[in-house]
Amino acid sequence: MKKIIILTIALFFGIAGMAYLYFSKLGNENNAKDLALQSATNNAAIVFSFQNDKGFYEIIQAQNLIQQVLGEDKIQLLIQLKDLIINDNALNKFIQDQYIYVSVLPDTNKNLNFLITVQLKADEDLNKFNQVIKSKNYITPLQNGQYSLKLQDSVSAYANLNDRVITLSTSLKLINDAAIRLAENPFTDYIKENNAVSRSALAQIYINYNHVPLVLKNILVGKLNGSIEVLNRQNAFASLSYNFSKERILFNGSTTLKDDSSYLKLFEQSAAQVTNIQNILPDNTANYAIYAFDDYKTWFKSLKTIRIKANQITQADQTISSIKNDYRTDLNLIFPLYAKNQFATFQLSTSEKLGAIQLTNGEKVKQLLFDVSTDYSDEIKVFKSANILQVYFGEAFKNFSKPFYAIIDNYLIVANNASTVASFLISYKNNRLMIQNPIYMDAMNQIATTSNISYYVDLRKSQNILRDNLSSKYYKHFMADSGLKTFDTFCYQLIADKNKFISNVLLNKYVQQPIPDSLSIR
Structure with missing residues (x-):
């Protein structure tokens, strides 16, 4: 009887120890994943999230509407980065199937810019990753874990590697800001809560309305007014899933x-x-x-x-x-x-x-x-x-x-x-x-x-209103054939x-249906 009690106690502590180790490891992995998200959400109004998978890029490439929204400059930047990193098997293996976050942030000189954030895979060797980086002649080490990436047309991008989190942008300011992670960030918590629901989606967009005025300040000449003035002081978050279509851009969520x-x-x-x-x-x-x-x-x-x-x-x-x-x-x-x-x-x-x-x-x-x-x-x-x-x-x-x-x-x-x-x-x-x-x-x-x-x-009947309210740079993009000109409705x-609110966001193009030839109908 005494032996049974001793074995039971030993078994209990053994199970407890294994459980502790398992959940500790799980907690550490989740915390590591959170670091990428913490960098992505710091000061961001919009975070676009997708899985680094070949299928995603093939589907997005088949629809050119997203490209029109972002504009030629931003799309060319993303294409070059994809060519250098995603299409490079030696680099891509370290982030394959990981979630990539693209944050939209206000930058200097009333510009909006991207911050790209991704977490290295937990089972990949960090030392091997550093060796691969050193072998790339277009990557130059700077200091404090930062790197310079030489792109085409004399454009430079910057990257930072810290705690297995890679942040990348054409702005050193955004890179440095992302290094200041907030342990308690309601926007981060919101994304984590909604991430499980959105895993089946092709891509996800998260909106922090607290920071939307900071983004609009870089786009608008004056103050936020009109029908959307109510968004000026909203403590709200949105989680929207991207629905693929060649005719329109549609997000559904909450x-x-x-x-x-x-x-x-x-x-x-x-x-x-x-x-x-x-x-x-x-x-x-x-x-x-x-x-x-x-x-x-x-x-x-x-x-x-x-x-x-x-x-x-x-x-x-x-x-x-x-x-x-x-x-x-x-x-x-x-x-x-x-x-x-x-x-x-x-x-x-x-x-x-x-x-x-x-x-x-x-x-x-x-x-x-x-x-x-x-x-x-x-x-x-x-x-x-x-x-x-x-x-x-x-x-x-x-x-x-x-x-x-x-x-x-x-x-x-x-x-x-x-x-x-x-x-x-x-x-x-x-x-x-x-x-x-x-x-x-x-x-x-x-x-x-x-x-x-x-x-x-x-959008067409709002041209004069937008001309008076948008800065010249963004109005030019709005009126460009390669930009938003061909869209007619938001x-x-x-x-x-x-x-909460179920939410639908639509950017639509009207395609006039051909009138059937009555003579051809029998």
């Missing part, structure tokens, strides 16, 4: 909001809706943001909760109270009763900005707003008090303080100029609408029919799914 006070959080718990407010938008609409939910009263209650957390509820209450005292109009008996389940902000190709709110009874609302409005014309009115719409519809309408407005067919249309409202009414009454555009309808056919938030940009769709 977006997670980390900030409970985010305006977009108001739409997270609502069922996705079939929207129709886009049906009234003019044919010269350049971009829009559409917001939808299942019930306005529930949505407005959530809006008030967010304002309480942000200490903004007093300001909204004061606006409602002062209008009640000054004009004997209780706004709480108007919008909470007659607002429907969707609204939109949109911009015309002329840069004019408008808003639209769907109502259940437009004629009744027109009567109830009589005392808080001044007539500009028979159809167009203007609010006497400021911030009415922001009180009831939040951040989307903050730029319409005392707008001109018209109510037509159960829609409240607002703009900061009376002429803009008049222009809308002319288009609407003459049926000159965006939904008649086959380019727009083709793009809508590629994404879900229900959503909570939809961002849309007609869409970003968010569909509520418990505590």
Whole structure:
């Protein structure tokens, strides 16, 4: 009996020891893998991830749309690096089947640049890798584990090898920044959480919206505004899988909001809706943001909760109270009763900005707003008090303080100029609408029919707007035949799914279908 007890104790400690060694090794391997990810995510707004596999390069090469988005310079750089490293069997064996991360980062002189990060395979000998590097005459050692790579056309790239992690870029600044790894980085944790889900995808793109403004600062001349202004202060992450297509660029995945006070959080718990407010938008609409939910009263209650957390509820209450005292109009008996389940902000190709709110009874609302409005014309009115719409519809309408407005067919249309409202009414009454555009309808056919938030940009009708807002370098790329000129539509769709949004990102090219020859049909 005593021997059995001793053997049992020995067996227990033996198993415990083996388990400790196994999980320690597993933990060390995971930590080693995390080092590459930590370097890739440090300060990055966008991280593109794919497995270093021959099949990936063959598929990507078959579609030239990604090349158009990145531009000739960046594509030529990636091609040269692929020729020097991936196509070199002696080098590639050390990173075969490893995940490669391509990070998009702001660089000096208002430029965006790439940082490429990859982890050496755990079973490969580091000394042998160093020997292979020394045998390459286009690689020159510098200092502190850094190297210079001579590319074609007198272009140089730099690499760094540290803790079996290779970082590579044409910018030494990005190389040095990547060496400062953050042990605690929410973006790194988010990618690790979503990596298992995305392993079957051809490629994955991860977005850190906290750093998106830093990237846009290098692209835009002024501030982030318009329909995408809401992205300016978003503590959010997205994980999107690439769907191969020769006709369009499409990513599907999810977006997670980390900030409970985010305006977009108001739409997270609502069922996705079939929207129709886009049906009234003019044919010269350049971009829009559409917001939808299942019930306005529930949505407005959530809006008030967010304002309480942000200490903004007093300001909204004061606006409602002062209008009640000054004009004997209780706004709480108007919008909470007659607002429907969707609204939109949109911009015309002329840069004019408008808003639209769907109502259940437009004629009744027109009567109830009589005392808080001044007539500009028979159809167009203007609010006497400021911030009415922001009180009831939040951040989307903050730029319409005392707008001109018209109510037509159960829609409240607002703009900061009376002429803009008049222009809308002319288009609407003459049926000159965006939904008649086959380019727009083709793009809508590629994404879900229900959503909570939809961002849309007609790239062709936005040319003048982008010319005024993009730096010359990026506008030139936007207008180039080898760049984005042949694309016509960008869409970003968010569909509520418990505590996150199912997300679709589309960059579309409309291909007109040939009209069949009726004479050839028998």
